[in-house]
Amino acid sequence: SQQGEEDPQALSIQEGENATMNCSYKTSINNLQWYRQNSGRGLVHLILIRSNEREKHSGRLRVTLDTSKKSSSLLITASRAADTASYFCATAQTGANSKLTFGKGITLSVRP
């Protein structure tokens, strides 16, 4: 079964608005990562947050991690049409952190 489950499955917003995507997982993790996939392309790493971190920022991205609730959120501020893509959370489990388990992804559409 999937370790990471994203929510919502699809999100449509207007350019300039913020997009919030959530991810829940089941087991203890070493780190959690977010990836983006444009249509017909491979996945691209966006940001990594370690299990002992609560929040990280990278440009317009903000990710939070709540290990007590086994959940993470990705916030994209001031969205652009170019942010239209699928977004995946991926977890590296404690004791098996060489590999990642991916969720099914969130489809984000940003309308110009």
Added chain:
Amino acid sequence: DAGVIQSPRHEVTEMGQEVTLRCKPISGHDYLFWYRQTMMRGLELLIYFNNNVPIDDSGMPEDRFSAKMPNASFSTLKIQPSEPRDSAVYFCASRGQGGYNEQFFGPGTRLTVL
């Protein structure tokens, strides 16, 4: 660096044929991963290698699937014989050592088995 290179980008074959997918990881990366992506099942890890040695092949669906990494710069994923349900996009990814490293994905091979 050119990034992770996969070939072919598209493959159309008939049921029963052998299919070989190829991957060249980023130079210096110690880990190589093979994934399969479908609408129904999402992104699934098939197998991964560390220093050319297969570490976890629990995701390989059947004996029809096999993967090799003869050296640090080349890996293959073979399906023999292929079936229509193998149709998917197959990704190769690589990363360096350490516990907090991102994976770098190739562009994928879109496989269609008729």
